[in-house]
Amino acid sequence: MNSRAIPTFWHDPALPWLEARAIDDGRAVRYGKHAHDTFSIGLVTGGESIYVNGKSREHVRAGAVVLMNPGDVHACNPLGDTPWAYRMFYVDSRWLAGVQRDVGLHRHDDLQPYVAIVSHAPALSAGLAALYATCTGRHADPLAKQQAAVAFFTGMHDVLQPAVQPTSTPRNEPGAPLRRAAEYIADNCMHALTLDDICAAAGLSPSYLIRAFKARYGMTPHAWLVNRRIEYCRGLLKRGHPIADAALLAGFADQAHMQRTFKQHVAATPGQYRSRQYAASAPPATPHSPPAAPPSPG
Incomplete structure:
Protein backbone atom coordinates (compact mmCIF):
# COMPACT_ATOMS: atom_id res chain seq x y z
CA MET A 1 0.00 0.00 0.00
CA ASN A 2 1.12 3.57 -0.74
CA SER A 3 2.51 4.90 2.55
CA ARG A 4 0.93 8.29 1.84
CA ALA A 5 -2.47 6.59 1.94
CA ILE A 6 -1.96 5.32 5.51
CA PRO A 7 -3.30 7.73 8.15
CA THR A 8 -0.96 9.07 10.81
CA PHE A 9 -2.26 9.55 14.34
CA TRP A 10 -0.64 11.82 16.90
CA HIS A 11 -1.21 11.97 20.62
CA ASP A 12 0.99 13.15 23.47
CA PRO A 13 0.29 11.86 27.00
CA ALA A 14 1.25 15.32 28.25
CA LEU A 15 -1.72 16.75 26.31
CA PRO A 16 -4.44 14.15 26.95
CA TRP A 17 -7.18 16.49 25.70
CA LEU A 18 -5.82 16.71 22.17
CA GLU A 19 -5.39 14.20 19.35
CA ALA A 20 -4.54 14.65 15.67
CA ARG A 21 -4.87 12.67 12.47
CA ALA A 22 -3.38 13.26 9.03
CA ILE A 23 -3.49 11.64 5.63
CA ASP A 24 -1.61 12.73 2.50
CA ASP A 25 -3.37 10.69 -0.17
CA GLY A 26 -6.90 9.71 0.80
CA ARG A 27 -8.31 9.02 -2.64
CA ALA A 28 -9.30 5.51 -1.55
CA VAL A 29 -10.66 6.59 1.84
CA ARG A 30 -14.40 6.20 2.40
CA TYR A 31 -16.08 7.18 5.66
CA GLY A 32 -19.52 6.09 6.73
CA LYS A 33 -21.60 8.58 8.71
CA HIS A 34 -20.25 8.84 12.23
CA ALA A 35 -19.91 11.19 15.20
CA HIS A 36 -17.27 12.00 17.80
CA ASP A 37 -17.38 12.82 21.50
CA THR A 38 -14.88 15.57 20.81
CA PHE A 39 -14.95 18.92 19.06
CA SER A 40 -13.24 18.28 15.73
CA ILE A 41 -11.55 20.79 13.45
CA GLY A 42 -9.62 19.96 10.30
CA LEU A 43 -7.70 21.63 7.48
CA VAL A 44 -8.03 20.33 3.92
CA THR A 45 -4.49 20.54 2.52
CA GLY A 46 -5.04 18.95 -0.90
CA GLY A 47 -7.70 17.74 -3.30
CA GLU A 48 -11.46 18.16 -3.01
CA SER A 49 -14.15 16.41 -1.02
CA ILE A 50 -17.84 16.39 -0.19
CA TYR A 51 -18.42 17.19 3.46
CA VAL A 52 -21.79 16.25 4.95
CA ASN A 53 -22.71 17.48 8.43
CA GLY A 54 -26.29 16.83 9.49
CA LYS A 55 -28.49 18.14 6.68
CA SER A 56 -25.75 20.37 5.24
CA ARG A 57 -23.60 19.37 2.28
CA GLU A 58 -20.46 21.30 1.32
CA HIS A 59 -17.93 20.99 -1.51
CA VAL A 60 -14.57 21.75 0.15
CA ARG A 61 -11.11 22.29 -1.33
CA ALA A 62 -7.58 22.87 -0.09
CA GLY A 63 -7.50 25.71 2.42
CA ALA A 64 -10.96 25.05 3.84
CA VAL A 65 -11.36 24.37 7.56
CA VAL A 66 -14.13 21.94 8.54
CA LEU A 67 -15.68 21.85 11.99
CA MET A 68 -17.81 19.35 13.88
CA ASN A 69 -19.38 19.93 17.27
CA PRO A 70 -19.51 16.94 19.62
CA GLY A 71 -22.25 14.57 18.47
CA ASP A 72 -22.52 16.02 14.94
CA VAL A 73 -23.19 13.17 12.50
CA HIS A 74 -20.91 13.75 9.52
CA ALA A 75 -18.83 12.24 6.72
CA CYS A 76 -16.17 13.68 4.41
CA ASN A 77 -15.15 11.77 1.28
CA PRO A 78 -12.85 12.67 -1.63
CA LEU A 79 -13.80 13.73 -5.13
CA GLY A 80 -11.90 12.91 -8.31
CA ASP A 81 -8.55 11.21 -8.66
CA THR A 82 -6.28 13.86 -7.16
CA PRO A 83 -4.67 13.21 -3.77
CA TRP A 84 -6.99 14.27 -0.96
CA ALA A 85 -5.13 15.38 2.14
CA TYR A 86 -6.08 16.83 5.50
CA ARG A 87 -4.96 17.50 9.07
CA MET A 88 -7.60 16.95 11.75
CA PHE A 89 -7.61 17.73 15.47
CA TYR A 90 -9.93 16.16 18.04
CA VAL A 91 -10.34 18.31 21.16
CA ASP A 92 -11.83 17.26 24.48
CA SER A 93 -15.06 19.22 24.81
CA ARG A 94 -14.61 19.92 28.54
CA TRP A 95 -11.14 21.36 27.94
CA LEU A 96 -12.43 23.56 25.11
CA ALA A 97 -15.34 24.69 27.29
CA GLY A 98 -12.71 25.88 29.76
CA VAL A 99 -11.08 27.94 27.01
CA GLN A 100 -14.49 29.44 26.21
CA ARG A 101 -14.92 30.41 29.86
CA ASP A 102 -11.45 31.97 29.90
CA VAL A 103 -12.31 34.23 26.95
CA GLY A 104 -15.62 35.21 28.54
CA LEU A 105 -18.10 33.35 26.33
CA HIS A 106 -19.98 31.77 29.23
CA ARG A 107 -19.65 30.66 32.85
CA HIS A 108 -20.93 27.08 32.72
CA ASP A 109 -19.09 23.77 32.24
CA ASP A 110 -20.49 22.66 28.88
CA LEU A 111 -19.05 23.47 25.48
CA GLN A 112 -21.04 26.09 23.57
CA PRO A 113 -21.37 24.66 20.02
CA TYR A 114 -20.25 26.64 17.00
CA VAL A 115 -22.51 27.82 14.19
CA ALA A 116 -20.13 27.28 11.26
CA ILE A 117 -19.33 23.86 9.81
CA VAL A 118 -16.86 25.31 7.26
CA SER A 119 -14.57 28.33 7.40
CA HIS A 120 -12.36 29.86 4.71
CA ALA A 121 -10.69 32.37 7.04
CA PRO A 122 -6.95 32.48 6.16
CA ALA A 123 -5.96 33.06 9.78
CA LEU A 124 -7.76 29.91 10.87
CA SER A 125 -6.24 27.66 8.18
CA ALA A 126 -2.72 29.07 8.73
CA GLY A 127 -3.05 28.72 12.49
CA LEU A 128 -4.24 25.13 12.24
CA ALA A 129 -1.37 24.20 9.93
CA ALA A 130 1.12 25.80 12.34
CA LEU A 131 -0.42 23.99 15.32
CA TYR A 132 -0.10 20.63 13.56
CA ALA A 133 3.53 21.33 12.67
CA THR A 134 4.32 22.22 16.28
CA CYS A 135 2.53 19.26 17.83
CA THR A 136 4.07 16.68 15.50
CA GLY A 137 7.52 18.27 15.38
CA ARG A 138 10.34 16.22 16.85
CA HIS A 139 11.91 19.06 18.78
CA ALA A 140 8.92 20.76 20.44
CA ASP A 141 8.57 19.94 24.13
CA PRO A 142 5.20 19.53 25.91
CA LEU A 143 5.18 23.16 27.07
CA ALA A 144 5.62 24.44 23.50
CA LYS A 145 2.83 22.16 22.27
CA GLN A 146 0.46 23.16 25.05
CA GLN A 147 1.20 26.84 24.55
CA ALA A 148 0.56 26.54 20.79
CA ALA A 149 -2.73 24.70 21.39
CA VAL A 150 -4.01 27.22 23.94
CA ALA A 151 -3.03 30.11 21.67
CA PHE A 152 -4.78 28.61 18.64
CA PHE A 153 -8.03 27.66 20.36
CA THR A 154 -8.16 30.99 22.19
CA GLY A 155 -7.70 32.85 18.91
CA MET A 156 -10.22 30.58 17.19
CA HIS A 157 -13.00 32.40 19.03
CA ASP A 158 -12.10 35.63 17.24
CA VAL A 159 -13.10 33.91 13.98
CA LEU A 160 -15.89 31.50 14.89
CA GLN A 161 -19.26 32.39 16.34
CA PRO A 162 -20.66 30.04 19.00
CA ALA A 163 -24.38 29.37 18.83
CA VAL A 164 -26.62 30.96 21.45
CA GLN A 165 -27.62 28.28 23.93
CA PRO A 166 -30.50 28.33 26.43
CA THR A 167 -29.47 28.69 30.05
CA SER A 168 -31.33 25.48 30.94
CA THR A 169 -33.17 22.69 29.18
CA PRO A 170 -36.41 21.48 30.81
CA ARG A 171 -36.81 17.73 30.88
CA ASN A 172 -40.27 18.10 29.33
CA GLU A 173 -39.13 20.11 26.28
CA PRO A 174 -39.74 18.35 22.90
CA GLY A 175 -36.23 16.97 22.38
CA ARG A 276 0.80 4.93 15.06
CA GLN A 277 -0.90 6.64 17.98
CA TYR A 278 2.35 7.63 19.67
CA ALA A 279 4.46 8.19 16.55
CA ALA A 280 5.49 11.68 17.70
CA SER A 281 5.39 11.28 21.45
CA ALA A 282 6.31 9.10 24.36
CA PRO A 283 5.30 5.41 24.34
CA PRO A 284 1.93 4.55 25.90
CA ALA A 285 1.72 3.86 29.58
CA THR A 286 0.83 0.46 30.94
CA PRO A 287 -2.95 0.05 30.52
CA HIS A 288 -5.11 0.53 33.56
CA SER A 289 -8.78 -0.06 34.12
CA PRO A 290 -11.03 0.77 31.13
CA PRO A 291 -12.31 4.35 30.93
CA ALA A 292 -15.89 5.27 31.64
CA ALA A 293 -18.37 5.31 28.80
CA PRO A 294 -17.82 8.26 26.45
CA PRO A 295 -19.79 11.41 27.30
CA SER A 296 -23.19 11.67 25.67
CA PRO A 297 -24.22 14.52 23.39
CA GLY A 298 -25.61 17.67 24.94
Whole structure:
Protein backbone atom coordinates (compact mmCIF):
# COMPACT_ATOMS: atom_id res chain seq x y z
CA MET A 1 0.00 0.00 0.00
CA ASN A 2 1.12 3.57 -0.74
CA SER A 3 2.51 4.90 2.55
CA ARG A 4 0.93 8.29 1.84
CA ALA A 5 -2.47 6.59 1.94
CA ILE A 6 -1.96 5.32 5.51
CA PRO A 7 -3.30 7.73 8.15
CA THR A 8 -0.96 9.07 10.81
CA PHE A 9 -2.26 9.55 14.34
CA TRP A 10 -0.64 11.82 16.90
CA HIS A 11 -1.21 11.97 20.62
CA ASP A 12 0.99 13.15 23.47
CA PRO A 13 0.29 11.86 27.00
CA ALA A 14 1.25 15.32 28.25
CA LEU A 15 -1.72 16.75 26.31
CA PRO A 16 -4.44 14.15 26.95
CA TRP A 17 -7.18 16.49 25.70
CA LEU A 18 -5.82 16.71 22.17
CA GLU A 19 -5.39 14.20 19.35
CA ALA A 20 -4.54 14.65 15.67
CA ARG A 21 -4.87 12.67 12.47
CA ALA A 22 -3.38 13.26 9.03
CA ILE A 23 -3.49 11.64 5.63
CA ASP A 24 -1.61 12.73 2.50
CA ASP A 25 -3.37 10.69 -0.17
CA GLY A 26 -6.90 9.71 0.80
CA ARG A 27 -8.31 9.02 -2.64
CA ALA A 28 -9.30 5.51 -1.55
CA VAL A 29 -10.66 6.59 1.84
CA ARG A 30 -14.40 6.20 2.40
CA TYR A 31 -16.08 7.18 5.66
CA GLY A 32 -19.52 6.09 6.73
CA LYS A 33 -21.60 8.58 8.71
CA HIS A 34 -20.25 8.84 12.23
CA ALA A 35 -19.91 11.19 15.20
CA HIS A 36 -17.27 12.00 17.80
CA ASP A 37 -17.38 12.82 21.50
CA THR A 38 -14.88 15.57 20.81
CA PHE A 39 -14.95 18.92 19.06
CA SER A 40 -13.24 18.28 15.73
CA ILE A 41 -11.55 20.79 13.45
CA GLY A 42 -9.62 19.96 10.30
CA LEU A 43 -7.70 21.63 7.48
CA VAL A 44 -8.03 20.33 3.92
CA THR A 45 -4.49 20.54 2.52
CA GLY A 46 -5.04 18.95 -0.90
CA GLY A 47 -7.70 17.74 -3.30
CA GLU A 48 -11.46 18.16 -3.01
CA SER A 49 -14.15 16.41 -1.02
CA ILE A 50 -17.84 16.39 -0.19
CA TYR A 51 -18.42 17.19 3.46
CA VAL A 52 -21.79 16.25 4.95
CA ASN A 53 -22.71 17.48 8.43
CA GLY A 54 -26.29 16.83 9.49
CA LYS A 55 -28.49 18.14 6.68
CA SER A 56 -25.75 20.37 5.24
CA ARG A 57 -23.60 19.37 2.28
CA GLU A 58 -20.46 21.30 1.32
CA HIS A 59 -17.93 20.99 -1.51
CA VAL A 60 -14.57 21.75 0.15
CA ARG A 61 -11.11 22.29 -1.33
CA ALA A 62 -7.58 22.87 -0.09
CA GLY A 63 -7.50 25.71 2.42
CA ALA A 64 -10.96 25.05 3.84
CA VAL A 65 -11.36 24.37 7.56
CA VAL A 66 -14.13 21.94 8.54
CA LEU A 67 -15.68 21.85 11.99
CA MET A 68 -17.81 19.35 13.88
CA ASN A 69 -19.38 19.93 17.27
CA PRO A 70 -19.51 16.94 19.62
CA GLY A 71 -22.25 14.57 18.47
CA ASP A 72 -22.52 16.02 14.94
CA VAL A 73 -23.19 13.17 12.50
CA HIS A 74 -20.91 13.75 9.52
CA ALA A 75 -18.83 12.24 6.72
CA CYS A 76 -16.17 13.68 4.41
CA ASN A 77 -15.15 11.77 1.28
CA PRO A 78 -12.85 12.67 -1.63
CA LEU A 79 -13.80 13.73 -5.13
CA GLY A 80 -11.90 12.91 -8.31
CA ASP A 81 -8.55 11.21 -8.66
CA THR A 82 -6.28 13.86 -7.16
CA PRO A 83 -4.67 13.21 -3.77
CA TRP A 84 -6.99 14.27 -0.96
CA ALA A 85 -5.13 15.38 2.14
CA TYR A 86 -6.08 16.83 5.50
CA ARG A 87 -4.96 17.50 9.07
CA MET A 88 -7.60 16.95 11.75
CA PHE A 89 -7.61 17.73 15.47
CA TYR A 90 -9.93 16.16 18.04
CA VAL A 91 -10.34 18.31 21.16
CA ASP A 92 -11.83 17.26 24.48
CA SER A 93 -15.06 19.22 24.81
CA ARG A 94 -14.61 19.92 28.54
CA TRP A 95 -11.14 21.36 27.94
CA LEU A 96 -12.43 23.56 25.11
CA ALA A 97 -15.34 24.69 27.29
CA GLY A 98 -12.71 25.88 29.76
CA VAL A 99 -11.08 27.94 27.01
CA GLN A 100 -14.49 29.44 26.21
CA ARG A 101 -14.92 30.41 29.86
CA ASP A 102 -11.45 31.97 29.90
CA VAL A 103 -12.31 34.23 26.95
CA GLY A 104 -15.62 35.21 28.54
CA LEU A 105 -18.10 33.35 26.33
CA HIS A 106 -19.98 31.77 29.23
CA ARG A 107 -19.65 30.66 32.85
CA HIS A 108 -20.93 27.08 32.72
CA ASP A 109 -19.09 23.77 32.24
CA ASP A 110 -20.49 22.66 28.88
CA LEU A 111 -19.05 23.47 25.48
CA GLN A 112 -21.04 26.09 23.57
CA PRO A 113 -21.37 24.66 20.02
CA TYR A 114 -20.25 26.64 17.00
CA VAL A 115 -22.51 27.82 14.19
CA ALA A 116 -20.13 27.28 11.26
CA ILE A 117 -19.33 23.86 9.81
CA VAL A 118 -16.86 25.31 7.26
CA SER A 119 -14.57 28.33 7.40
CA HIS A 120 -12.36 29.86 4.71
CA ALA A 121 -10.69 32.37 7.04
CA PRO A 122 -6.95 32.48 6.16
CA ALA A 123 -5.96 33.06 9.78
CA LEU A 124 -7.76 29.91 10.87
CA SER A 125 -6.24 27.66 8.18
CA ALA A 126 -2.72 29.07 8.73
CA GLY A 127 -3.05 28.72 12.49
CA LEU A 128 -4.24 25.13 12.24
CA ALA A 129 -1.37 24.20 9.93
CA ALA A 130 1.12 25.80 12.34
CA LEU A 131 -0.42 23.99 15.32
CA TYR A 132 -0.10 20.63 13.56
CA ALA A 133 3.53 21.33 12.67
CA THR A 134 4.32 22.22 16.28
CA CYS A 135 2.53 19.26 17.83
CA THR A 136 4.07 16.68 15.50
CA GLY A 137 7.52 18.27 15.38
CA ARG A 138 10.34 16.22 16.85
CA HIS A 139 11.91 19.06 18.78
CA ALA A 140 8.92 20.76 20.44
CA ASP A 141 8.57 19.94 24.13
CA PRO A 142 5.20 19.53 25.91
CA LEU A 143 5.18 23.16 27.07
CA ALA A 144 5.62 24.44 23.50
CA LYS A 145 2.83 22.16 22.27
CA GLN A 146 0.46 23.16 25.05
CA GLN A 147 1.20 26.84 24.55
CA ALA A 148 0.56 26.54 20.79
CA ALA A 149 -2.73 24.70 21.39
CA VAL A 150 -4.01 27.22 23.94
CA ALA A 151 -3.03 30.11 21.67
CA PHE A 152 -4.78 28.61 18.64
CA PHE A 153 -8.03 27.66 20.36
CA THR A 154 -8.16 30.99 22.19
CA GLY A 155 -7.70 32.85 18.91
CA MET A 156 -10.22 30.58 17.19
CA HIS A 157 -13.00 32.40 19.03
CA ASP A 158 -12.10 35.63 17.24
CA VAL A 159 -13.10 33.91 13.98
CA LEU A 160 -15.89 31.50 14.89
CA GLN A 161 -19.26 32.39 16.34
CA PRO A 162 -20.66 30.04 19.00
CA ALA A 163 -24.38 29.37 18.83
CA VAL A 164 -26.62 30.96 21.45
CA GLN A 165 -27.62 28.28 23.93
CA PRO A 166 -30.50 28.33 26.43
CA THR A 167 -29.47 28.69 30.05
CA SER A 168 -31.33 25.48 30.94
CA THR A 169 -33.17 22.69 29.18
CA PRO A 170 -36.41 21.48 30.81
CA ARG A 171 -36.81 17.73 30.88
CA ASN A 172 -40.27 18.10 29.33
CA GLU A 173 -39.13 20.11 26.28
CA PRO A 174 -39.74 18.35 22.90
CA GLY A 175 -36.23 16.97 22.38
CA ALA A 176 -35.64 15.78 25.95
CA PRO A 177 -36.83 12.15 25.49
CA LEU A 178 -34.58 11.69 22.46
CA ARG A 179 -31.64 13.13 24.40
CA ARG A 180 -32.38 10.69 27.20
CA ALA A 181 -32.31 7.87 24.65
CA ALA A 182 -28.95 9.06 23.27
CA GLU A 183 -27.54 9.44 26.79
CA TYR A 184 -28.75 5.98 27.77
CA ILE A 185 -27.07 4.42 24.71
CA ALA A 186 -23.83 6.32 25.43
CA ASP A 187 -23.78 5.31 29.09
CA ASN A 188 -24.49 1.66 28.32
CA CYS A 189 -22.77 1.17 24.95
CA MET A 190 -20.56 -1.61 26.38
CA HIS A 191 -23.60 -3.79 27.03
CA ALA A 192 -26.07 -5.65 24.83
CA LEU A 193 -29.04 -3.29 24.56
CA THR A 194 -32.57 -3.96 23.36
CA LEU A 195 -35.06 -1.54 21.88
CA ASP A 196 -37.23 -2.08 24.96
CA ASP A 197 -34.33 -0.99 27.19
CA ILE A 198 -33.87 2.27 25.30
CA CYS A 199 -37.61 2.97 25.08
CA ALA A 200 -38.04 2.43 28.81
CA ALA A 201 -35.19 4.85 29.56
CA ALA A 202 -36.57 7.50 27.21
CA GLY A 203 -40.30 6.97 27.75
CA LEU A 204 -40.97 6.49 24.04
CA SER A 205 -42.63 3.86 21.86
CA PRO A 206 -40.36 1.78 19.58
CA SER A 207 -41.83 3.10 16.34
CA TYR A 208 -41.56 6.74 17.43
CA LEU A 209 -38.05 6.26 18.81
CA ILE A 210 -36.68 4.81 15.56
CA ARG A 211 -38.29 7.45 13.37
CA ALA A 212 -37.60 10.49 15.56
CA PHE A 213 -34.09 9.43 16.62
CA LYS A 214 -32.93 9.18 13.01
CA ALA A 215 -34.50 12.54 12.18
CA ARG A 216 -32.76 14.15 15.17
CA TYR A 217 -29.32 12.50 15.08
CA GLY A 218 -29.00 11.29 11.48
CA MET A 219 -28.60 7.67 12.64
CA THR A 220 -30.83 4.90 13.89
CA PRO A 221 -30.46 3.96 17.57
CA HIS A 222 -28.46 0.89 16.54
CA ALA A 223 -26.10 2.88 14.33
CA TRP A 224 -25.64 5.34 17.21
CA LEU A 225 -24.81 2.45 19.55
CA VAL A 226 -22.18 1.09 17.14
CA ASN A 227 -20.68 4.57 16.77
CA ARG A 228 -20.41 4.98 20.54
CA ARG A 229 -18.70 1.59 20.79
CA ILE A 230 -16.12 2.67 18.22
CA GLU A 231 -15.46 5.88 20.17
CA TYR A 232 -15.06 3.77 23.31
CA CYS A 233 -12.62 1.50 21.47
CA ARG A 234 -10.56 4.48 20.40
CA GLY A 235 -10.18 5.51 24.02
CA LEU A 236 -9.08 2.02 25.02
CA LEU A 237 -6.59 1.68 22.16
CA LYS A 238 -5.16 5.12 22.87
CA ARG A 239 -4.44 3.98 26.40
CA GLY A 240 -2.59 0.91 25.14
CA HIS A 241 -5.19 -1.84 25.53
CA PRO A 242 -4.78 -4.86 23.23
CA ILE A 243 -7.15 -4.90 20.29
CA ALA A 244 -8.90 -8.10 21.38
CA ASP A 245 -9.50 -6.72 24.87
CA ALA A 246 -10.82 -3.44 23.46
CA ALA A 247 -13.30 -5.31 21.27
CA LEU A 248 -14.73 -7.26 24.19
CA LEU A 249 -14.76 -4.33 26.62
CA ALA A 250 -16.62 -2.21 24.07
CA GLY A 251 -19.36 -4.79 23.64
CA PHE A 252 -18.50 -6.26 20.23
CA ALA A 253 -19.21 -9.95 19.67
CA ASP A 254 -15.61 -10.60 18.62
CA GLN A 255 -12.44 -8.91 17.41
CA ALA A 256 -13.20 -9.48 13.72
CA HIS A 257 -16.53 -7.65 14.01
CA MET A 258 -14.88 -4.73 15.78
CA GLN A 259 -12.10 -4.51 13.19
CA ARG A 260 -14.51 -4.37 10.26
CA THR A 261 -16.66 -1.74 11.95
CA PHE A 262 -13.67 0.28 13.15
CA LYS A 263 -12.30 0.60 9.63
CA GLN A 264 -15.70 1.76 8.32
CA HIS A 265 -15.83 4.53 10.92
CA VAL A 266 -12.18 5.54 11.26
CA ALA A 267 -10.87 4.66 7.77
CA ALA A 268 -7.99 2.87 9.47
CA THR A 269 -7.59 -0.51 11.11
CA PRO A 270 -7.39 -0.74 14.90
CA GLY A 271 -3.77 -1.86 14.48
CA GLN A 272 -2.90 1.22 12.44
CA TYR A 273 -4.61 3.47 14.96
CA ARG A 274 -2.91 1.85 17.96
CA SER A 275 0.58 1.42 16.51
CA ARG A 276 0.80 4.93 15.06
CA GLN A 277 -0.90 6.64 17.98
CA TYR A 278 2.35 7.63 19.67
CA ALA A 279 4.46 8.19 16.55
CA ALA A 280 5.49 11.68 17.70
CA SER A 281 5.39 11.28 21.45
CA ALA A 282 6.31 9.10 24.36
CA PRO A 283 5.30 5.41 24.34
CA PRO A 284 1.93 4.55 25.90
CA ALA A 285 1.72 3.86 29.58
CA THR A 286 0.83 0.46 30.94
CA PRO A 287 -2.95 0.05 30.52
CA HIS A 288 -5.11 0.53 33.56
CA SER A 289 -8.78 -0.06 34.12
CA PRO A 290 -11.03 0.77 31.13
CA PRO A 291 -12.31 4.35 30.93
CA ALA A 292 -15.89 5.27 31.64
CA ALA A 293 -18.37 5.31 28.80
CA PRO A 294 -17.82 8.26 26.45
CA PRO A 295 -19.79 11.41 27.30
CA SER A 296 -23.19 11.67 25.67
CA PRO A 297 -24.22 14.52 23.39
CA GLY A 298 -25.61 17.67 24.94
